[in-house]
Amino acid sequence: MSMIGNNIEDIFKDNFNGFKINPSPNIWKGIRGKLWWKEFLQFSTGSINAYYVGAVIVGTLVTYSAVKYTGNKEIETVEDKLTFEEQITENTNKTKNTY
């Protein structure tokens, strides 16, 4: 191909128009891996991402704390009740002994 007579810009523009080089076979794998991670960090309503995972973790922690807190209260109440009942029994016994 001889381009005698053309100017530099034309020579380069014409030659590189549609110029192709095949990428190495591992390039797509690299893009897929990075893309998965980037998509995971980007909020999207249609797919699992870091925001949803974060929400699930926070939800689980809140539920766990709430259950734990409420559970302790119930145990406390039962213990309080027992103590109260024990006190009544004790007082009743004392009264009986006095008479």
Add this chain to the structure above:
Amino acid sequence: MSDINDIIEGCRKKNKRAQQTLFENYAPVLLGICMRYVKDKSEAEDILQEGFLKIFLNINDFAGTGSFENWMKKIIVNTAITFYHRNYKHHQNVDIDDVGEGEIITSDNPEGEYNTNELLNLINSMPQGYKIIFNLYAIEGYKHREIAEMLKIDENTSKSQYARARKWMQKKLEQLNIKIEV
């Protein structure tokens, strides 16, 4: 999935098959562009990877008007410029007199024949500061005002660097016995 609109729609929905088809269809052309901005294929593939990530993550920004291929090419060129800023910026302002001959090109080309790979070798042997402006102006067809904005330099700097780059290239083409209009 062969129609470009179906592929774009699939990519918008993050369909992996559509993403792979887009890559397989356009990676060779886009790598051809990357190769003109850096010194070897490994660096060009780094730009290609980064560029494709931007394409997939920002595909909803493509308005649907105009050419999708040109939209992708613009992203690839911008990625190459970012790569240049990160790795080569300090080589930008070189004077033509400071530039060595680099690889000596011998003329065994009496008819002035050449192919694209030889031109690519010529571009790759350019000093980096010349290479990027030469690519943007002579091949991509950007105006000096646009190049100045992209490279964050003065418009006159772009013009003078291009004039030097052109002179450098002209000299190399003459060594290859390729006659050109000045």
